[in-house]
Amino acid sequence: xxxxxxxxxxxxxxxxxxxxxxPVGSRTISKQYDLGVSSATIRNEMSDLEELGYLNxxxxxxxxxxxxxxxxxxxxxLLKLEKRKMDMKKKEMIKKAxxxxxQEIDELIRNSAKIISAITSYTSxxxxxxxxxxxxxxxxxxxxxxxxxxxxxxxxxxxxxxTMFKVEENISQDQLSTISNFLNHKLKGMSxxxxxxxxxxxxxxxxxxxxxxxxxxxxxxSKSLEDMDEVDVYADGVTNIFNFPxxxxxxRARSFISFMEDKDLxxxxxxxxxxxxxxEITIGSENIYEPIKDCSLITTTYRLGDxxxxxxxxxxxxxxxxxxxxxxxxxxxxxxxxxxDMLLGNPRV
Amino acid sequence: xxxxxxxxxxxxxxxxxxxxxxPVGSRTISKQYDLGVSSATIRNEMSDLEELGYLNxxxxxxxxxxxxxxxxxxxxxLLKLEKRKMDMKKKEMIKKAxxxxxQEIDELIRNSAKIISAITSYTSxxxxxxxxxxxxxxxxxxxxxxxxxxxxxxxxxxxxxxTMFKVEENISQDQLSTISNFLNHKLKGMSxxxxxxxxxxxxxxxxxxxxxxxxxxxxxxSKSLEDMDEVDVYADGVTNIFNFPxxxxxxRARSFISFMEDKDLxxxxxxxxxxxxxxEITIGSENIYEPIKDCSLITTTYRLGDxxxxxxxxxxxxxxxxxxxxxxxxxxxxxxxxxxDMLLGNPRV
DNA sequence: ATTAGCACTCTTTATCATCGAGTGCTAATC
DNA sequence: GATTAGCACTCGATGATAAAGAGTGCTAAT
Numbered sequence: 056x057x058x059x060x061x062x063x064x065x066x067x068x069x070x071x072x073x074x075x076x077x078p079v080g081s082r083t084i085s086k087q088y089d090l091g092v093s094s095a096t097i098r099n100e101m102s103d104l105e106e107l108g109y110l111n112x113x114x115x116x117x118x119x120x121x122x123x124x125x126x127x128x129x130x131x132x133l134l135k136l137e138k139r140k141m142d143m144k145k146k147e148m149i150k151k152a153x154x155x156x157x158q159e160i161d162e163l164i165r166n167s168a169k170i171i172s173a174i175t176s177y178t179s180x181x182x183x184x185x186x187x188x189x190x191x192x193x194x195x196x197x198x199x200x201x202x203x204x205x206x207x208x209x210x211x212x213x214x215x216x217x218t219m220f221k222v223e224e225n226i227s228q229d230q231l232s233t234i235s236n237f238l239n240h241k242l243k244g245m246s247x248x249x250x251x252x253x254x255x256x257x258x259x260x261x262x263x264x265x266x267x268x269x270x271x272x273x274x275x276x277s278k279s280l281e282d283m284d285e286v287d288v289y290a291d292g293v294t295n296i297f298n299f300p301x302x303x304x305x306x307r308a309r310s311f312i313s314f315m316e317d318k319d320l321x322x323x324x325x326x327x328x329x330x331x332x333x334x335e336i337t338i339g340s341e342n343i344y345e346p347i348k349d350c351s352l353i354t355t356t357y358r359l360g361d362x363x364x365x366x367x368x369x370x371x372x373x374x375x376x377x378x379x380x381x382x383x384x385x386x387x388x389x390x391x392x393x394x395x396d397m398l399l400g401n402p403r404v
Numbered sequence: 405x406x407x408x409x410x411x412x413x414x415x416x417x418x419x420x421x422x423x424x425x426x427p428v429g430s431r432t433i434s435k436q437y438d439l440g441v442s443s444a445t446i447r448n449e450m451s452d453l454e455e456l457g458y459l460n461x462x463x464x465x466x467x468x469x470x471x472x473x474x475x476x477x478x479x480x481x482l483l484k485l486e487k488r489k490m491d492m493k494k495k496e497m498i499k500k501a502x503x504x505x506x507q508e509i510d511e512l513i514r515n516s517a518k519i520i521s522a523i524t525s526y527t528s529x530x531x532x533x534x535x536x537x538x539x540x541x542x543x544x545x546x547x548x549x550x551x552x553x554x555x556x557x558x559x560x561x562x563x564x565x566x567t568m569f570k571v572e573e574n575i576s577q578d579q580l581s582t583i584s585n586f587l588n589h590k591l592k593g594m595s596x597x598x599x600x601x602x603x604x605x606x607x608x609x610x611x612x613x614x615x616x617x618x619x620x621x622x623x624x625x626s627k628s629l630e631d632m633d634e635v636d637v638y639a640d641g642v643t644n645i646f647n648f649p650x651x652x653x654x655x656r657a658r659s660f661i662s663f664m665e666d667k668d669l670x671x672x673x674x675x676x677x678x679x680x681x682x683x684e685i686t687i688g689s690e691n692i693y694e695p696i697k698d699c700s701l702i703t704t705t706y707r708l709g710d711x712x713x714x715x716x717x718x719x720x721x722x723x724x725x726x727x728x729x730x731x732x733x734x735x736x737x738x739x740x741x742x743x744x745d746m747l748l749g750n751p752r753v
Numbered sequence: 754a755t756t757a758g759c760a761c762t763c764t765t766t767a768t769c770a771t772c773g774a775g776t777g778c779t780a781a782t783c
Numbered sequence: 784g785a786t787t788a789g790c791a792c793t794c795g796a797t798g799a800t801a802a803a804g805a806g807t808g809c810t811a812a813t
Contacts, residue, residue, distance in 0.1 A: 080806050095756050098807065116763045116806045158627065193548050199541060199558050207556065207566070209548050217556070217564050278507065294665060297658040305654065309646040312661065316643060429775050444787050447776065465775050465794045 057107070057128075063090055064100045065109055069121045069129050073374045076300045078118030123339035123373060126351065130336050130377050137378075141385060150390045154397075160184060160214075163394060165289050167367060167387055172292025175383050177371035178315060180354075182325050183287040184364040184395070186212050190246050194238045196231045196272070204231065206272065208279050212359060213399035216283045218275050226268060234268065238276075247280045286365075288321045299372050301349070314346040325354060325366045333388075334381050339373040351375045355384040357391040359399060367391070406456070406477075412439055413449045414458055418470045418478050422723045425649050427467030472688035472722060475700065479685050479726050486727075490734060499739045503746075509533060509563075512743060514638050516716060516736055521641025524732050526720035527664060529703075531674050532636040533713040533744070535561050539595050543587045545580045545621070553580065555621060557628050560593075561708060562748035565632045567624050575617060583617065587625075596629045635714075637670045648721045650698070663695040674703060674715045682737075683730050688722040700724045704733040706740035708748060716740070 057065070067088040071079045081097040084090065090097070101119050104110045109128070110119040121129075149170060157163035164181045171179035193209040199219065204226070207217045242250050254273055293315045302308045314320060327343065337352040347370065354368035367387055369380045406414070416437040420428045430446040433439065439446070450468050453459045458477070459468040470478075498519060506512035513530045520528035542558040548568065553575070556566045591599050603622055642664045651657045663669060676692065686701045696719065703717035716736055718729045 078806090082806075093756050094806095095758095095808095096754085099755090102808080112807085114763055115808095116761085116804090118806065158631075193546075195546060197542075197544060197546075197556070203562075205556070205558065205564060207546070207554070209554065209568075213552075213568055215554060215566050215568060217566065219558075219562055219564060282507075291665075294658055294662045297654065303654060305646065305652060305657070308654070308657070309643055313643045316640075427775090431775075442787050443775095444777095444789095445785085448786090451777080461776090463794060464777095465773090465792085467775065 057109075060090070060092075061100055061104060063088075064097060065104055065121070065125055066129065068101075068104075068110065068119060069125060069374075072121055073376060076372075076374060078113055078120050080118035083118070121374070123341065126338045126373055126377075127341075130338065133377060133381075134334065134336075137381075139385070141389070142382070146386050146390060149386055150394065153390060153394055157394075160395070160398060161287070163391065163398070164287075164365070164367075165291075167391060168289045168291035171367065171369060171383060171387060172295060175369050175371075175376075175380050176292070176295050176298065177369045177375065177380065178290060178292045178295050179367070179369050180321055180325060181289050181291075181367045182322065182365045183289075184212070184214075184359065185286045186210060186214060186284045186359075186364060189214065189284065190244050191242050191250060192244075194235065194242060194276070196235045196238075198226070198228055198231055201225065206275055206279065208276065208283065210283060212364075214283055216279045218279050220271070220275055222268070222271070224267075230268070234272070238272075247284055250280060251277065286322060288318050288325060290315045290321060296371070301372050301374075307349075310346040311350070314344065320344065324352065325368060334384065336377070349373060351377070353377065353380050353384060355388040357388050357395065359392070359395050364395075365391075409439070409441075410449055410453060412437075413446060414453055414470070414474055415478065417450075417453075417459065417468060418474060418723075421470055422725060425721075425723060427462055427469050429467035432467070470723070472690065475687045475722055475726075476690075479687065482726060482730075483683065483685075486730075488734070490738070491731070495735050495739060498735055499743065502739060502743055506743075509744070509747060510636070512740065512747070513636075513714070513716075514640075516740060517638045517640035520716065520718060520732060520736060521644060524718050524720075524725075524729050525641070525644050525647065526718045526724065526729065527639060527641050527644055528716070528718050529670055529674060530638050530640075530716045531671065531714045532638075533561075533563075533708065534635045535559060535563060535633045535708075535713060538563065538633065539593050540591050540599060541593075543584065543591060543625070545584045545587075547575070547577055547580055550574060555624055555628065557625065557632065559632060561713075563632055565628045567628050569620070569624055571617070571620065573616075579617070583621070596633060599629060600626065635671060637667050637674060639664045639670060645720070650721050650723075656698075659695040660699070663693065669693065673701065674717060683733065685726070698722060700726075702726065702729050702733060704737040706737050706744065708741070708744050713744075714740075 064084060067084045067090070068079045071083060071087070081094040081101055084097045085092060085094040101110060104125075105112065105119065109122055109125040111122050112119055152170065153163060153166055156166045161183060164183050168179045168181035171181070189210040189212045191208065192211045193207070195207045197205040197207060199205050202221050202223070203219055204222060205217055205219050207215065209215050242253065245253065254277060293312055296302045296308060296311050302311060324342075324344065324347070327337075333355060335354050339351060340348050342348050342350065342352065349372065350370050351373045352368055352370045353375070354366050356363045357365050357367065367384065369375075369384060371380075413433060416433050416439070417428045420432060420436070430443040430450055433446045434441060434443040450459060454461065454468065458471055458474040460471050461468055501519065502512060502515055505515045510532060513532050517528045517530035520530070538559040538561045540557065541560045542556070544556045546554040546556060548554050551570050551572070552568055553571060554566055554568050556564065558564050591602065594602065603626060642661055645651045645657060645660050651660060673691075673693065673696070676686075682704060684703050688700060689697050691697050691699065691701065698721065699719050700722045701717055701719045702724070703715050705712045706714050706716065716733065718724075718733060720729075
């Protein structure tokens with residue numbers, strides 16, 4: 056469909072446009088890229104490419120601009136041809152920085168977002184681990200003082216969640232231990248969903264004497280479980296968007312930044328693609344949400360054990376430096392997976 | 405220094421400018437505000453006011469614009485005269501919304517920021533509680549499995565912090581209990597600072613047999629304590645700034661939004677003022693940081709018990725609707741104090 | 754099939770005149 | 784003596800017009 060020369064011309068145009076953000080004319084191509092043909096020939100090729108939907112003209116006397124379709128072609132080839140080598144020195148540097156700065160998982164995610172946006176100079180997105188499948192490893196009720204009890208949940212993936220609650224009656228240490236043991240016995244190893252179901256089934260009739268207390272604790276556990284696998288998302292370098300002339304328009308900038316302020320939307324966007332695969336790229340109009348239909352989104356995943364549990368990504372204008380961003384994200388994908396392994400241990404799955 | 409009529413003129417100009425964001429001319433004042441004098445008189449008064457530093461002229465043939473000094477006067481009078489009544493119906497509404505949406509403290513803070521920016525349509529800032537003075541109520545080591553121990557710290561203010569750590573050796577449940585008890589006995593009731601000092605003093609020579617384990621745990625406690633009183637800050641409604649014509653300039657908007665992205669700076673800004681007092685207002689050039697020298701910042705505090713532990717605020721153009729914002733913030737100050745009291749109990753201080 | 758050449762299109766930029774809001778001064782008025 | 788009407792003047796905003804420049808697309812020559 057596209058002969059070799061057309062491809063070369065298209066590539067040249069894309070490259071030029073990615074760098075300059077200005078419509079590319081035939082003369083630019085014939086002079087700066089060594090295709091050995093005159094600008095008139097390029098003009099004809101460009102005309103063809105436009106007809107095929109790979110190029111757009113902002114107006115009659117402007118140069119051409121690559122269409123989303125062109126980027127799609129470009130990116131697909133990029134991903135196919137490319138030798139997946141990784142700059143190991145850079146990788147280790149980043150890893151070190153991340154480890155030193157991030158004691159907690161949320162910190163790790165936030166810092167990753169920060170570094171990614173810093174080195175790519177686009178806006179970065181990072182999602183905290185999603186651990187829906189995670190199983191309960193330990194549950195414990197701890198008396199803090201006469202009137203307060205602390206509920207502690209630990210998941211196999213090492214996430215801890217606790218909730219304080221108050222009681223009026225006096226509950227003895229023994230009673231608490233009994234309940235702790237009972238709950239541990241019953242719920243340990245279950246996934247969040249299973250626990251929810253078990254709770255709904257009212258499996259706790261066995262413990263008549265402590266029913267009052269249990270009735271108070273169950274909803275707390277339920278709520279805590281919910282909280283535990285609640286994902287969060289961070290955007291960093293949002294103002295980087297101002298660096299791109301396509302966002303010199305206030306309304307555009309506003310709409311982009313507003314979008315980045317809405318965490319729910321961002322989660323949707325990140326989860327929109329599957330949770331599988333290496334690098335995923337969504338180009339311009341391929342995006343579902345209006346405000347980012349002129350953006351490209353590149354995401355990758357990170358894992359814990361065999362399970363993909365989160366995503367990080369970069370978002371910017373469609374004329375993004377795909378290659379550079381892909382490489383950067385690969386670095387982070389590997390690093391975060393390794394660091395999480397370290398932080399959370401290596402649970403069986 | 406300012407006679408009554410000058411004051412009235414100044415007020416009229418400020419009011420007009422707050423609404424319209426456009427330089428105010430003498431004719432506007434004489435027509436729309438009922439001062440009973442002609443525009444020529446107003447012109448003379450304006451000329452005087454300019455000389456006194458209360459008004460500025462963007463250029464010869466524009467109207468006048470209030471200076472920071474004018475806003476300062478305006479605001480000081482506002483705060484003095486104003487009858488501090490609170491719309492109790494609105495207050496209860498907000499309180500209800502906050503309580504329903506916010507199970508955790510961080511959520512409460514975030515939601516507050518969200519609601520504040522929604523109802524004021526400015527950018528809101530909210531700082532999480534600062535509990536430096538908070539004392540340790542409980543410390544416990546909990547075995548999760550053979551190789552993992554959970555360290556739990558509970559402060560008197562009810563904040564819980566935990567850290568998982570791994571051990572190679574087997575440590576018996578008994579040993580852990582011993583250590584837990586020992587630490588509780590030694591550290592309970594101490595403030596963070598005191599604990600740090602106690603730790604530094606190496607007070608733990610008493611426990612020879614368990615020294616290995618203690619040496620591992622101490623730094624973890626130390627780190628956790630640090631984390632516990634780390635403040636966080638949220639900004640919401642940042643893109644509201646686009647609603648104001650003074651930020652139609654891309655560079656301005658960018659600089660503002662970039663500033664709001666930097667949490668460290670925001671903390672500085674919020675803590676910059678004292679932690680005391682009811683409402684604090686910083687106008688334009690009174691701000692230390694360049695990017696917000698054309699903004700006004702209104703903050704108030706919230707408390708736990710007798711102690712001021714956090715701040716919330718609103719930031720926007722100097723021609724802010726001070727009155728409305730002040731009232732809104734008062735509502736939140738009271739509400740958050742009440743809700744925190746509920747959530748965290750009422751510790752003695 | 755390629756290319757030189759040229760007319761044509763459309764944006765960008767600069768220039769200039771005009772308009773109007775607003776000031777500041779002066780002289781008349783209360 | 785304070786107020787005000789009147790008017791010349793200032794200066795940004797608006798819009799029209801022209802010139803420049805970049806690029807296309809067609810035609811005819813190679």
